[in-house]
Amino acid sequence: IPLGIELFSTLDAYSTKATDHPESSYQCEKTAEAAKRNECVERSLLAAAKAFTARWLPLILDQTRYYTDNIQEVIRKSWRASRNDMLRVMNRVSYQSVLTLFIFSQTPIPCGISEEEEEDGISGLFRGSEVGTWVNAIAGPGTDPSSTERYLQLESRVYWAAVGWDTSASLAYNVRASLTSGLRGACVEPVWLLARAFLVGSFHPQTETWRAEGLKVTDEIARRVLSGAAVGSVYVWKNITSLKEALREGVGEDSLLLTWESLLDAIDVYRTSVCPLLNTCERQIHYLDQERRLCWFEVSLQYHLGILTMVDALRAAHRSDLLARVLDLGQDTESEIFNVLRFGTDSTYTIRCARETAPTRGLAETTDAAQSTITTSLITVYPLISRVIDSVALTKRVVDLKHSRGTISDDVYSYLYSVLTKALGQLPQYRGRATLSGKDL
Structure with a gap:
């Protein structure tokens, strides 16, 4: 199964095959056009990836023998190059374009970019509305059953990723979700019903022995726990966004309470099925590899950020009646968030880089060692x-x-x-x- 960027490019390849015309001359012409267009799509994705990762250039240069006089200008240049390409990306209907838009939306604005320049173009916030208009335009695979099954499996992975991005943006920027409905989305939509069914009907019974009898956490066990925690965190976040929407738009009390009870149920599922296992992982966290430690930091931060956001929204809406029901939960999170942040600042993450055989233009040569390492905190690489x-x-x-x-x-x-x-x-x-x-x- 392809992973990462390859997953999106594989789906684009399926879409291209599906539009092939039976006439050979026409097919050759369309294939050439598709190849040229795909080059542009890949170039935009690469530019977005460069802008996204440019934030770590000072760290890399500081811990290697490379040096450059104006690294901030390099960072700004990469951001501008990607930003200037975003309108074209929106007009290129492809899975890789979806990924490009998301990556750029998560790219911080570099120092030295004025407010006027920031406002003079696209500069952030992934919105699913653009993607929604592409649904009918992106063709599926051909009629081959095996091809169709594989295509649907891959597309399901991409769709879940997009739902996670959309839900995160909805919570962070206080806007409606674009790919799933609002107030009752977590109660009736298939994607959220499946998420709850996985947590309650699959993850919980499969890990019941671990909760009841304890376990020695290995990297593989931690991976399974953290995968379930990631689904649970997004599910809780979805319910919190629904509550915020209900409070923001002043819906009737019955609708608000329905959303509230759904949120309490999601939190109960998470605290019952996931939290005990995460706590066990935390007690043995120093014996796990750094990828698992980073994942633990991510899911813990995401969950506690969601609870902090919920409590803050209830306070802002003066709903002391609802706030009283989660008072203990809020106090626990207010303490735990400091433990999570301290873990992020005090734990290290090491990046191992193969030795360059030739210096990059404008940069000095590396050491003669076969491999160089860069060590920093987890929170720096997050x-x-x-x-x-x-x-x-x-x-x-x-x-x-x-x-x-x-x-x-x-x-x-x-x-x-x-x-x-x-x-x-x-x-x-x-x-x-x-x-x-x-x-x-």
Whole structure:
């Protein structure tokens, strides 16, 4: 089964085959056009990937013998090149174009980009609405049953990824989801019914012995636990976005309470089926490989960010009646989020790079070692920095509120702020939300 970018290119290949015309001359002409178009699609995807990963160039250059005088200009140039291509990407109907749009939406705006330049074009926020208009335009595979089955398997993976992206954007930017419905989506839509069925009917019974009798966590067991936790986190997030939509749009109390009960059910499923296993992984986390540690950090951060967002939304809506029902849950998260952030800042991640045989233009030669290594913190290599920033911002509100009420001392207040400051300080330096959060702290 293809993974990563190859998954999207494989689906594009299936779509191209499906549109082949039986007439050979016509088919040759369309094949040539498709090949040329695919080159443009791949070039745009590569440009987006370069812009996305450029944030780590200072880290790489700092820990190798490479050097350059103006690395920030290189980062800005890669961002501009990708941004200038986004309108063309939207007009190229393909699976790789979907991935390109998402990657660019997660690319932070570099330092040195003015607000005027940022506003003069596309600069973020993946929206599923563009993708939705492509559904009928992207043709499926031919009539070969085996081809159709494989195509559907691959497309299901891409669809689930897109649903996750769409749900994340809905929660982070306080907008409606585009690929799934709003208020009752988690109750009636097939994708969310399947997610709940997996957690309750598959994941829970398969891991019942682990919860009841305990287990020694291996990398493979951790992978299975974290995979289930990832599904559970997205399911909880979907229900939180539905609650936020209900609060934001002032729906009737009956509809609001229906959404609320659905959210409580999702949280109960997660806390019953997933949390005990995640806690076991945490106790043995230092014996797991770094990929598993990074995954644990990601799913833990995602879950706690969702709970913080829910509590913040209830406070903003002055729904003290609902807030009282999750008071203990909110307090647990307000404590646990510091443990997650500290794990991200204190744990290391090592990247091993093969020795370059020739220097890149404008950069000095590498060492003679067969392999170089770059070691940094987990939070530095974590790609979705907006989640870290949002977690810090929401936690800051909680800390400020507790300090103003006198429930924590000045010493505790200073310590908690140092944890938040350290988390922000280890993120790649980019303009915008990271800078603003840093100034606030």
